[in-house]
Amino acid sequence: MKFSCEKSLLLPAINTASRATTPKSSIPALEGVLVEADTEVRITGYNLETGIRTVVPAEVQEEGSLVLSAKKIGDIVKNLPDDMVNITADGLSVHIQCGDVHYNIQGIDPEEFPELPTVEPQNALILTQATLGDMINRTLFAVSNNDGRPILTGSLFEVVGNVLTVVSVDGQRLALRREKLEEAPGKDFSFVVPGAALSEVRGICSDSEETVTVTTGSRHILFQVGSTLMVTRRLEGEFLNYRQSISWKSNISFTAAVRSVITSINRVALILQENTKNPLRCIVGENILYLSSVTPTGDASDQCPITGKGEDLHIGFNHRFMLDALKAVPTETARFLMGTPSTPCIIVPEDQAEGEEDYLFMVLPVRMSASWDKR
Secondary structure, eight states: OEEEEEHHHHHHHHHHHHTTSOSSOSSGGGGEEEEEESSSEEEEEEOSSEEEEEEEOOEEEEOEEEEEEHHHHHHHHHTSOSSEEEEEEETTEEEEEETTEEEEEEOBOGGGSOOOOOOOOSEEEEEEHHHHHHHHHTTGGGOOOOTTSGGGGEEEEEEETTEEEEEEEOSSEEEEEEEEOSSOOSSOEEEEEEHHHHHHHHHHOOSSSOEEEEEEOSSEEEEEETTEEEEEEOOOSOOOOHHHHOOOOOSEEEEEEHHHHHHHHHHHGGGSOTTOOOOEEEEEOSSEEEEEEEETTEEEEEEEEOBSOOTTEEEEEOHHHHHHHHHHOOSSEEEEEEOSTTSOEEEEETTOOTTTOSEEEEEOOBOOSSOOOOO
16 A cells, blocks of 8 residues: 655545444454545544545555554654645555654555445435534533433434424433434435544534435444444434423523623532532522522522513522533523422523524433522
C-alpha cells in the first residue's frame, strides 16, 4: 500500500473514523482504524455497535489495506508539518514521511478487522446536516443511561407524512423536537437510534445546508453525511408512548427570560453536592419565581422575575434536569406550564403557538416530604 495525501485532509478523516473505535479492547484491531487504498482511500473505525467510514482524497500509487492504531496514527499526523503526507506499507511495517519527518510503525493484519454490517434499505429520509444536528442537540440530553430499559437509551425518530419528530425520555424528563421535511418519504415509519451513536452523528454533522440521508434496515441504520458513512444497530422494543406522557393539566402559566432562570438556578445550586438528592425548591408567586436550596451544610436563595401568577405553587425539581431543559430552549424567553406539586413542568418557547410542539421539554417534579417556604 502506498499513497500520498494532504495533512489537512488526512487528519480530519482519521479523527472522524476514530470516533467509532474502542479505546481498550481484547481485540487489538478494534482499537485501530482500517486504511484501504485502491481507487480511493477509505478510513474505517468500528466498535461492533457503531461503524464510521470516510473517504479522503489521495493519490494512490499502490493498492492495499492495513489496520493502524487510531491513537498512534492520529497523534502522528496531528504533529506533522502542514504538507503532503506519504504513507507506505510493506507487510505490517508502515513508513510515514512528511517533509523532513519520518516514522516507522507496526500495523495490524486487516483480516482481523470485522466487516461493517450491510444495511438493506427499508425506509429513508433526507434532511440538512444543520437540522439533524439541531434535533439531536436539543433532545439527546434526555436519553436514559439506565440499561434496565434499553429502548430508552436511544432517541425515537418518528416520521408521519412530511414531519419528523425526535423524542428522548428517561422516566424523569422528556425532550421533543419536530421539523417538517422538504421531501416526504412516502410512508410513515419509526426507529430508535442509540444515544451513543447519535453523539457521533452530531460530531460528524456540520451547520451547513448539505443533506444527510438516513436509511433504515431491519437491524441497522445508515447515516450518509457527504463522503462519510455511519452505520449503527437499531434498538428494538416498544418505545414509551410519549404522547400520553405529556401532561397538559396545567392551571399555571408564566413566561420568563431563559438566561435569568438559568443564572438563578446556578446560584442556588452552588451548595448542592454533585450526588445530592436535595431538590431545587421553587415557589411561583405573582411575577416572581423564588428559588432556594437547603442542605445540612447550608442554604441559598434567589429571586427571578417572571410574567404571570403562580398561586404560590410550591414545587421541587432536580436542578440538573431543569438546567438541561432550559439550555435546550431555542428562544430567549420561555413559557412554563405547571399544575400541582406532583405534575410535570412543561417548557416551550414563548413564541411557539399552542398545538405546534416543534420544541417541548418536560421535567417531572421531586416530591417534597414536608411543607416549606424559603424566601
